[in-house]
Amino acid sequence: MKSGVLNLVVKRLGIAVVTLLIVLFAVFFATSMLPGDTASILLGQAATPEAVAGLREAMHLNDPAILRFLRWLFGLLHGDLGTSYANDMPVAALIGGRLLNTMKLAGITTLISVPLALTLGITAAMLRGSLYDRAVTVLSIGVISVPEFMVATLAVLLFAVYLRWLPALSSVNEAHSLTDLVRIYAMPVITLTFVISAQMIRMTRAAVIETLSTPYVEMALLKGASRSRMVLRHALPNALGPIVNAVALSLSYLVGGVIIVETIFNYPGIAKLMVDAVATRDLPLIQSCAMIFCLGYLLLITAADIVAIMSNPRLR
């Protein structure tokens, strides 16, 4: 029974390593192909060609790309993420604080959006066809269709510019009290909740509605079960697999996809760090960020699969 789950985890870990290698390889060469050169960007427009050539030599930028890639991989095996090209700091130190910030934002958003989305999805399925259901459906489709920068900009316009309730920028360092914290996180969290909830609401509603039409739910009805019992006891446990997967997919967006939100609110997260790194062609930093995004994604999906298996007695 347990060996099924164990097998899956081991298999997933294997796939994760391979996926990670492919992603890293692709990111490395995609970045190498970008026009522009790390040395000349670092030295600025006034640099002499000799200085650029000297820096390139010093940073081993003249070595073949594959060699640099392998060198970085080798370092990774020893737990060394490399040294940033741009400011000569260890990548691990650069990422550390930023990752924590992104995790905080993701965590708060998860705590708010997942219960909200599940409640809306399940209630919409229970009251299928009602005005409430239609309102939820229309709203969630509407929110999917509006790009997040639009939501973010509108939020800034409303709360920061007109109402002046919240600061337009979210500088974490200024947080001294709980009210400060709420003021800082309110707008990014609201924006992200908008973005990721819509998908979860729709998937939850669809999954619950599908199980509601199964014979065992009809059987529960014919046993005299109430509507909430039919949904919570009979439909929901069997809809858990698809719901958990939808949640995992939505949450994975919080790891790597928050770049727009982080940029608009000037929130010092890891996605923003990666974009800055692309601007300076800072390969070790880009690689490390990509690896973290990829890992986060694989972790979430694997966790979702394990939950789905545990909830199904046939697979357990």
Add this chain to the structure above:
Amino acid sequence: MTNLVEVRNLKIEATTDAGRVVEIIRGVSLDIPDGEIVALIGESGSGKTTLALSLMGHARPGCRITGGEINVNGMDMAALSEKERAKLRGTDIAYVPQSAAASFNPASTIMEQVIEVTRIHRLMPPAQARKRAVELFKALSLPDPDGIGARYPHQVSGGQLQRLAAAMALIGDPKLVIFDEPTTALDVTTQIDVLKAFKSVMRAGGIAGVYVSHDLAVVAQIADRIVVLKGGEVQETGTTAEILSAAKQPYTRELLAAFEPKRRQAHAGAEAAANQLLRIDNVTAGYGAMRDDGLPLIRAVDSVSLIVEKGRNLGVIGESGCGKSTLARVIAGIHPAAAGDITFDGKQLQRAARKRSQDQLREMQIVFQYADTALNPAKPVEDIIARPLAFYHGLDRQARSKRVDELLDMVRLPKALRYRHPSELSGGQKQRVNFARALAADPKLIICDEITSALDTVVASAVIELLKELQRELGLSYIFISHDLSVVEAICDEIMVMYDGQRVEQITPDKVKAATHPYSKLLFSSVPKLDPTWLDGLVRDPELVSQYGHR
């Protein structure tokens, strides 16, 4: 109020996908006294399940009770609110579903679901409910009554689940139990145990019942009275004996006649032309990983040999999971055999279909059980039938069109149907199109895999008659795979009995009563007869049952 159930002039409407409103129950009246079991019988679409469910005040999505009264135990189910109905469901009226396998929640244990009624209606404390459930398990002769409740639905067999569903219905001490085709999905050998269990429990408790079925022979065993339904109207009502021996309505007689189809007359010279068309020797096939000896881990077909002669038919019969459908797929090459030889029309065939020549493929056609899934729903009938004409014969458009008309004519379908899509045809029509497509290839052998199982008795017997006629006209041979003995008897010259992947016996239809292998004996004796005393008088060798009736 004298009767437990009094239905008066009930009308139920359904809204179709296209938005059309159809009356599916048209003014039905029905009485059920206390303790009586009434059977609702009729073909699919006759409204029997809709009527039965309406007794619980339930109409499936898309259906609506539009008129009449449904008095059960003095309450009009049609007039009650949903909350009031819910109070009666499970306590006064209980339901045993058609497919218990689908009606048990896969994510929860059996015991939890069996006693759920007592939780919902707060009838008794859970510990007492569990004790009562175990008593019911014993009464329904379920194996391991103390432990079976802890299992999940996928861990017990279909026959056991069906009895567990009955326990689930009986736990609330209902006055009326509705059985919705509860044995249709079971093998005959299993069906008997389930029927016996139902009958004894219902008798012991003096519980009234509604038994929905399309199978007259099953109904004859358990019902006191029979109501024949057709097109949402009551055709005829009478005691079981009256209906079976003195049916008044032509439709009832048709149902009775369909139950005993005419035997096929072995046509003259059949023996003389003893030409082997198909011969398979020691064929083994299965699923799972290959073992060292080149055989698969799970052998669904285990060294089976058979011979089909030109113009003669072979029936293959056995319970579900005995390997008969795999055998069909092996012969057709869809599932290549792991060992053994297949010789067709004097030439040895490759095991895999894709290695066979186009002519070899053309001469052997297979027709599948579910026409619904075998016909492409996006294509009109003419395209479906014309496809093999272009593929095998390379006919041009005009010739194809002419041939499609001929083929539709052969399977007794009007030419106008050629423009329709499969979803616009009835079940019987779809199966005829399915068959016409096989005929289009001009085959010598047609493998029919349970082609009548999804059809109503009357429709199925018409399809069988058609098959016989086509055989006379075209000199075909059939391999006829079925779990239904009466169908196989009607059309086949030889019957092969399969059990657990092996051929246990081969006999002719007239010698069915003199079967020698113990499994064939058990199987043949398990087929219900139209005689109401059959089940009570049936004596089965307990050793045989424990050896083979493991489901």
